[in-house]
Amino acid sequence: MLLSSGLLLSAYVALAVVIVVWNVAVTGRIVANRRAPQLLSALTTFGALLLIPGLIVAVSAASIVYGRAIQPIAWLWPFVTTLFALQAVVALARRLVNPVLGLPILAYDAIVAIVAVTRFLNGRGITPPEFALMLSAAQSRALGVIGGTAALSNAMWLFVPLFSPARPSRSRLKLLLRTVLAASVTVAMALVVIQLPAAIETVRSYARYEQAPLQERPAGDFAIGLKVFPELRSSPPPLAIINDLPLADSLGVDAISVVVDPEAARGKALDSLAHALDNVRDDSTMLIITLGYSNDARALVAKAPGAYVDDRIADVNRLARTLRPNVIIPAHEPYGEGERVLGAKPPQFWIDYIRRAAIVAHHVNPNIRVGVAAASYGRLDSTLYAWAASRGAPVDVVGFSLMPGFDGATSLDTHMRIARRWMRMYDRPKPHWVWSAGGYPIAHGEQSQVLALRGVFSWATAQPEIEEIIVTEAGDYDAQRGLRAPGGRLRPALGEVVRAINGLRESAR
Secondary structure (H helix, E strand, O other): OHHHHHHHHHHHHHHHHHHHHHHHHHHHHHHHOOOOOHHHHHHHHHHHHHHHHHHHHHHHOOOHHHHHHHHHHOOHHHHHHHHHHHHHHHHHHOOOOOHHHHHHHHHHHHHHHHHHHHHHHHHOOOOOOHHHHHHHHHHHHHHHHHHHHHHHOOOOOOOOOOOOOOOOOOOHHHHHHHHHHHHHHHHHHHHHHHHHHHHHHHHHHHHHHOOOOOOOOOOOOOEEEEEOOOOEOOOOOHHHHHHHHHHHHHHOOOEEEEEEOHHHOOHHHHHHHHHHOHHHHHOOOEEEEEEOOOOOHHHHHHHOHHHHHHHHHHHHHHHHHHHOOOEEEOOOOOOOHHHHHHOOOOHHHHHHHHHHHHHHHHHHOOOOEEEEEEOOOOHHHHHHHHHHHOOOOOOOEEEEEEOOEOOEHHHHHHHHHHHHHHHOOOOOOOOEEEEEEOOOHHHHOHHHHHHHHHHHHHHHHOOOOEEEEEEOOOEOOOOOOOOEOOOOOEOOHHHHHHHHHHHHHHHOO
16 A cells, blocks of 8 residues: 555646646647747747646645745746636647547646636635536545645645647657657546535535534533644744634633644744643643654654654653643544554554553653544554553543545534444543534635534533534645634634633533
8 A cells, every 4th residue: 555655646646747748848839830839829929837736835825834925926836727628728728739649638628727717716716617616626526545644735736737739740759759748647637526426525524514514512511622732843844833823812712732743843943832831821722732743753762662762752751841731642644644653553552651651751740641532433543542541541631633635524514423422332421522624625625624624513511521613724734724824814614613602601600
């Protein structure tokens, strides 16, 4: 499985590079051809000139930290993809390209352009047509074969448009290259088209939550928190501090959650984080710290598993002493993010590590609660959950990550049913939290984020074992799933969070 994923990723990257090189070569040939129509030459020239800047803008503009200054030119990527689609139209209409090559390229470029425009509109708070959202969801599903769930929220997962050659070639090598490229984009286009029926169901699946009620908790035993900052590999970005902490304060959330990777669990980065969180620790807001994974974690654990675990235990010790959290999660989703980074480790690996981490955290401060998060709901996750939820485990809080999947609310419903069944296995279950709840506003539309939160709020408040939900997340940083868009605009999902907070407070009076 790992080998096939690596091969698919290599093929994806190689195809993107070849397409960029091809576009440059085609531009040179068309510009050098004095007989080429002026419109075709202009579209090709401008498209080639803006392709690389457009790619940079598409990736950078998706993050609040790196792309806020780029927001005024965020239109560049949809504009570039539209130029490519128009170039393919002109080449085919003027019969400058064989339809066998021209039609697949045109169809591919049209899909790329529609998705780019759709996501640009989404980013501006404009609801695109439903068919366009379905294409966006279908593209995410197609790219998910390679990129996993990151294809739902990471702007780096996209298709690069392709110029139509617009000139016959007598070279067998060039003809072969054209055929290979046409076949490649045909496969890419076919993957998207094949996913369309499922994408239609995905976009429409969220409607089941439109009337989902928020259950009353008169005892006031339910809290709502917010994940702030990107996953930290260094000091918190100043812009994230300026945006996220005041947002959390204005919402009046009961908890703040931060994911800290090993690179930021020491030295100046840790001191900077402690300083940024000083005010949080001084009031009644709970602080939840999750230890993430370094970029080279897979190589480190493969080389020396024991040394890797020892280093992470040391990280837990430093985080507990320096940040004094109310809750510490020693491993970020062992069978979610952990499996993506490290590969699938046996449950005993995580059990041994979490047990040691819990002993260290409780030694630093017996009041620190240790948490474990289930994310994949498979056999391995079930085994880890059963251990963590048992009375003999040194785990204080067990919980779930409840995010939509490529099929939208369908998998979210499935995960909630599994979570409820797991909780019902115990007569006196430990406290349970939802460690992550949210949606994918760019891939599935902003209304899907609203409804996904509404569905989880409704389900969680109906479960007496669940005490808290953490909303993922304050802003678009590593992923496009925040309450705040890169340009600073607050998404409609914020209103859903406010509604839930106010409703719970009213029911507790």
